[in-house]
Amino acid sequence: MSAPGIRFKHFPSGLADGAVLLVVLVIALFARFHAITVPVIWYDEAYSILLAEGSPAYIWATTARDVHPPLYYVLLHYWMLLFGHGVLSARSLSALADVGTLVLCIKLMSLVTTRRATWTAALLLAWLPISVRYSQEVRMYTLLGFWLMGATVALVCWLRAMDQKRFPILYVLLMTAAFYTHYFAALCVLVHWLFWWRVRKVQGTVSARAWILANSAIVVLYLPWAPPLISQLLRMDGLEWIPPLTWPTVLTFVWQLVVMGDSTSYSSLWRVLPTVLIVVCATAVLFKARPFSVLLVGYFFVPVLTVFLVSLIVPVFNARYLVFAAAALPLIVALALEALSQRHAALAAIAMVFVVWVEAHGLAEVYAQTDEMNGTSIRRDAKLDAVVAGLGREVRPGDEIIVDNLYWYLPFTYYNATGIQPRLYVVKSPIGTLWGTAEYGGWALIPHHLLWILFNDFSTLKLNAKRVWWVTGYVRPEHDALFPEHWKQVLTLKEGDSEARLFILEGAPTVEVGAQKHPMRQPFR
Incomplete structure (x- = not known):
């Protein structure tokens, strides 16, 4: 009633x-x-x-x-x-x-x-x-x-x-x-x-x-x-x-x-x-x-x-x-x-x-x-899915993949079907610590046993591969100064604002050693 x-x-x-x-x-x-x-x-x-x-x-x-x-x-x-x-x-x-x-x-x-x-x-x-x-x-x-x-x-x-x-x-x-x-x-x-x-x-x-x-x-x-x-x-x-x-x-x-x-x-x-x-x-x-x-x-x-x-x-x-x-x-x-x-x-x-x-x-x-x-x-503009698809067609066993920012790392991980565990380039906070040590947001999805994927200094980066893919959502010219001299760019995949650059590491071991592989999106489980 x-x-x-x-x-x-x-x-x-x-x-x-x-x-x-x-x-x-x-x-x-x-x-x-x-x-x-x-x-x-x-x-x-x-x-x-x-x-x-x-x-x-x-x-x-x-x-x-x-x-x-x-x-x-x-x-x-x-x-x-x-x-x-x-x-x-x-x-x-x-x-x-x-x-x-x-x-x-x-x-x-x-x-x-x-x-x-x-x-x-x-x-x-x-x-x-x-x-x-x-x-x-x-x-x-x-x-x-x-x-x-x-x-x-x-x-x-x-x-x-x-x-x-x-x-x-x-x-x-x-x-x-x-x-x-x-x-x-x-x-x-x-x-x-x-x-x-x-x-x-x-x-x-x-x-x-x-x-x-x-x-x-x-x-x-x-x-x-x-x-x-x-x-x-x-x-x-x-x-x-x-x-x-x-x-x-x-x-x-x-x-x-x-x-x-x-x-x-x-x-x-x-x-x-x-x-x-x-x-x-x-x-x-x-x-x-x-x-x-x-x-x-x-x-x-x-x-x-x-x-x-x-x-x-x-x-x-x-x-x-x-x-x-x-x-x-x-x-x-x-x-x-x-x-x-x-x-x-x-x-x-x-x-x-x-x-x-x-x-x-x-x-x-x-x-x-x-x-x-x-x-x-x-x-609208990132087109990261197209870049990752192109990378998947060009990637070879033993390649390494580096994503230059957490903001692109998570979407890349979603689209990534290569089976290769990507590395993540991070910057340091004003107090000198890596942003990746944060315990909230996307950083919390990276478990401590995988913190090895983070790096800030190229001089400390140890790679077994002869080929390295550098993936970014926005082209950053300042990154060109970061790459070591023995990194020689040979290929660029670009769609929208996203880009994947392939580098050959001169002087790297001639025998390709397989990059660490995991099931797709494994680090977030």
Whole structure:
């Protein structure tokens, strides 16, 4: 029985709704799987795959030294056991998780608004550019969105049917899964507390005791991860790459999520306009003064504003961390269009066409790999897969391979099918230690018994081979001065920004001694 004051509707049913659902799912699947294998696997994705190849115990121990919880990597581990380690297989977990989020959003909208608003939101979310972009990456961001949207639906169902025990249980389990996937799940807790307070204030639904008990259960289930969490918070490593927050970043954030593309081609006014429009839509939705309006508007604005405030102290503002919150944008727009259509149907239709056109533009940027998200230029320009394939055709037994940077070493290891254990050239930190001694990030994937692969000084490098491949993701002219005089370059394989140079070592032993060989990606297991 619905609590008074909230418009809860049953999930759309019937032949027409089934047909619309099918169309929306086809659009969503096509948008997410189209060209999904085109971008090259880059550092972050290679880290995910290579880590997930280890056992769950290994994943737990390794992520404890990193900056993220372990659940995504554990699920990816079993996913790849079932479907393989290929690019399509690895990325499909993110794509299907995002389609699952779409289905949950349809369910959520069907509970709180009209059928027309529900399907409008579904269509807009089906090809929301930021969702499509990160559904094509082997990272945890869309999985986080799936857990959090599922928890939100469970919460609304709990408020709708307080006597049903399965809903609070589902809420606890889904929120716990979200926390084990990414720490930004805490931002959704703020949204849910705000919504619960608003509904309780208006209707007195779900007692404070039951609510606190549910949240306490989440904390208890998360206690096993408390020691790594505390250690990571005290260390605060792995965030140094995030730039300080600026006002242009905040004001153009919605542009980044929807329009994307080369922001330098547009004036500041145009880039700020999407943010202004979503604020107008949110205001129109809140004007209705319904509790669910607070939920949908807060689902986007509370996380974004919270991260903005935190970033004034520690920079953490990054679009990919807020992919889960971006799912609320189509829901807010759909509700605003629904309200507008009641007075100005023609204007609402024009606005809908405009929003679809803007999203189509954003999708084109995603497929062209010009969306300006982190790693996009590398995924587009590196072409490391082609270089590694060419190297595989040219390599001979006994060759040595050296990769000049950890950033390229992990993707190279993913693509490497030669069976040769590559060496890794590293630079020294300001205090004189090798970067490879770090215990977090990609360095944590190199076990101590393989630290012999690291070197910094060519004079100490001992090679048994006559042929050495030097692999780099960016050509660095300064490296030419590093190579010893008896290294003579005889071949260059180049694709995009990646390059593999073959050197013959003059004066090396004439009998080729086989380089150390291991099964592909062995060092990360």
